[in-house]
Amino acid sequence: MAHVIIKGIGSHVPDCILSNADLEHRVDTTNEWIVGRTGIESRRICLDTETTSDLGYEAAQKALKHAHISSCDVDLIIVATVTPDMQFPATACIIQEKLKCTDIPCFDINSACSGFIYAIDIARNFLLNNPMMKNVLVIGTEKMSSIVDWEDRATCVLFGDGAGAVVLSRDTDRDSEAGIIDVLIGADGHCASMLCCPGWGAAIPVNVENVKKREYFIKMEGREVFKEAIKRMCAVVEDILLRNHLTIDDVACVIPHQANMRIIGAITDRLGIPSPKMYVNLQHRGNTSAASIPIAIDEALQQGYIGPGDLVLTVAFGAGMTWGAALIRWK
Numbered sequence: 001m002a003h004v005i006i007k008g009i010g011s012h013v014p015d016c017i018l019s020n021a022d023l024e025h026r027v028d029t030t031n032e033w034i035v036g037r038t039g040i041e042s043r044r045i046c047l048d049t050e051t052t053s054d055l056g057y058e059a060a061q062k063a064l065k066h067a068h069i070s071s072c073d074v075d076l077i078i079v080a081t082v083t084p085d086m087q088f089p090a091t092a093c094i095i096q097e098k099l100k101c102t103d104i105p106c107f108d109i110n111s112a113c114s115g116f117i118y119a120i121d122i123a124r125n126f127l128l129n130n131p132m133m134k135n136v137l138v139i140g141t142e143k144m145s146s147i148v149d150w151e152d153r154a155t156c157v158l159f160g161d162g163a164g165a166v167v168l169s170r171d172t173d174r175d176s177e178a179g180i181i182d183v184l185i186g187a188d189g190h191c192a193s194m195l196c197c198p199g200w201g202a203a204i205p206v207n208v209e210n211v212k213k214r215e216y217f218i219k220m221e222g223r224e225v226f227k228e229a230i231k232r233m234c235a236v237v238e239d240i241l242l243r244n245h246l247t248i249d250d251v252a253c254v255i256p257h258q259a260n261m262r263i264i265g266a267i268t269d270r271l272g273i274p275s276p277k278m279y280v281n282l283q284h285r286g287n288t289s290a291a292s293i294p295i296a297i298d299e300a301l302q303q304g305y306i307g308p309g310d311l312v313l314t315v316a317f318g319a320g321m322t323w324g325a326a327l328i329r330w331k
Ligand code: ACO
Pocket: 028, 029, 030, 033, 034, 037, 038, 112, 113, 114, 153, 154, 155, 157, 158, 195, 220, 221, 222, 223, 225, 226, 229, 259, 260, 287, 289, 317, 318, 319
């Protein structure tokens, strides 16, 4: 059977660092509270002039270079984001223009922090079912700072900006076992109101009253999200391992969505994952939503946590609620 491999990967974060000490000047919080409850020490934040598509473009350029292909070789662009540059057109089209790859299909998906895993599943299916497609560019990119309520201490400490991108391609080496082995995704719309950004859509009209009610910022029931996240991430990891006749012992590196150190700690304990297998970079990235997993894979690779032939397991949850896991045998 044909395999889809990650041919290239890259990530990009803005230069500006927002530390917990900086946040102490903005809201009633302390470095001790943020580190103790989340593990986050700092996050990268865009300048007003930097956009989601700018971050995605930079990450995409690095992924194309790593894959040794040019933007002309890309057959499809999928962008996972909850912070598109505009309501429309899709941020994928804006990045397409920046990359100068004309006439190919481009679209965005919104599955919040699970968006990257959803997007690689879609890309994999395109590649396996459409022989005309050779390379799909999947980008997770977010300017979370644009929808964070900087007056809400319970949420503004959590998020950061950034982007990660991969080039997915059909492997020409039929004997190789490398590639995306399986992807499992799911959602429960019953939990939609637990974590949302109610404004910007058709449900809440744009008017002064709704601006005053801060409807255009993230709203979150933190404790409920926390419990759901642990439940769903543990279940999807168990399911994907079971249906592939694997155990956690077969996995070399686990890349979880980087939301909260206590959530990562809980799934590490419940699933019996040895801590060194768990890759964590949220200390200096915060929660970058759909960008979290591709940034973490790229940084884990650069730091030597992932090597050729390794089995990598990624797992995410996000608003929706959505969740997903992917098993990747590294090329
Ligand atoms: N600094 C100081 N105190 C704070 C802060 C802060 N930044 N934020 C909240 N508090 C206070 C609260 O007001 C509360 O005070 P009270 O007891 O006097 O009422 C107290 O701390 C405890 O608040 P909780 O919300 O119960 O704190 P909790 O231990 O649950 O931690 C947190 C909050 C970190 C948000 C946690 O619930 C969490 O991580 N939830 C999951 C969030 C998450 O991962 N979201 C991303 C989802 S992914 C996506 O799709 C975007």
